[in-house]
Each structure stands twice: as C-alpha cells, then as structure tokens.
Amino acid sequence: MKKSDQFELVAQARQVFEEASKRYEGLLSNLDETESVRTTSLAITISDSLKNLNRKVNAFQVGNIDLNKLMDEFIFEEEMISGELEIQTNSHVQLKRFAKRLLQSIKDFISKTGGKKRKVRDVVVNQYSSKQKSKAIAYLLWFFGGFGTLGLHRFYLGRIGTGIGWLFTGGAFFLGAAYDLFALSGMVDDQNYMNQLREVKLKSLSDKNTSQ
Secondary structure, X not given: OOHHHHHHHHHHHHHHHHHHXXXXXXXXXXXXXXXXXXXXXXXXHHHHHHHHHHHHHHHHHOOOOOHHHHHHHHHHHHHHHHHHHHHOOOOOHHHHHHHHHHHHHHHHHHHHOOOOOOOHHHHHHHHOOOOOOOHHHHHHHHHHOOOOOOOHHHXXXXXXXXXXXXXXXXXXXXXXXXXXXXXXXXHHHHHHHHHHHHHHHHHHHHHHHHHO
16 A cells, blocks of 8 residues: 555544544533543453554554554554454443444554454463463352353353342343353453453553653
C-alpha cells in the first residue's frame, strides 16, 4: 500500500475513533444518571481501547510508529473487546451495543489496510503468565455444586451474573449446567486468556506511566 493511501486511511480512522470517544463519553454520562456503569469491566475496556487507538493513530501520523505496529494495536484491541463481550454477558445493553459497533469499526480498519488477523493468543500466552484458573477446580466446583446447578464454577471463573442466574434457576433448569460440563474446559481457557490480555494491558499502562 502506498504511503499516501496509508495516511488517508489512518486519517479516516482518526476521525472515526475521535467521534466514537465523544459519543462514548456522552453514553456514559447518560447511563450514570440512573446506574453506575463507568467502573464495569466492559466500560473500562472500551475506554482504554479508545484511548490507546487514538494515541497510536496520532503516533503513526507524526511518524513514531509504522503501519505494522499500528495494525498490531488494532488487532490487540479487537481481541480485548471481543473477549470482554463474550464474558461480560450481563453488561448494560447500550454498553454492549456500543462495544459491538466499535469492534466493527476496528475490523473495518484492519480489513481496509489489508491486514490479516494474526494469531495473537499464542504470543500472549507465551510472554505473560498471569494467575491461571484451574480446570480441575472448575470441574470439582461443577460436581460438588449440585452438578453445576449452583453455578459455583461460573463464580470461580468470574462470571458472576450467570452464576447468580444458575443459582436461582437450578442451572437454567439443569440444561445450562449440563451444557457447562462439556463447555467448561473451553470456558477456563477463555478466562485465562482474558486474564493474560488484561495483564498485557496493565503492563502497557505501567510502562507508559514509568516513561513519563
């Protein structure tokens, strides 16, 4: 891709994500009038992603990073938001709707720049080792928690909303609990991956603060 085409695409992206940041602040202000959502995990992830993308777009435009590095940041934020949407299923509906629109904008930019989504999961897993959730413990909690109907395994994985739902509905009348038995291994893997992504994010923010 020609340099001129790169700068044109990135300029368009800057406009999109700056506007998204403004809309997001307006959304949070409106939602906070009735309920506090600003401190939820999904809300924080969206906020951090917007700040990071706007910062990296500016860095590209002033020549501090190249397009490949910018692409890495977009791919990383796509992973972060996708993961949070999968886990935070009980987040505010307007927050999830905004996250999905933001995710689509990120995917559009990756597609327009000709970027092929790399497998970042292996890179993250190899470089960062946050505290892992144990599959053995998860299965034990499923077994001793009334064969999953008490939702103990979901509480263990940080899925508080569905854990409460399982507790009061008998694991959605045992059907959901039975499904969890077969899905539990993947659920643990996904949660560990999200923990590692958060560790990467925290390390990135820590390094940025240290360098200032």
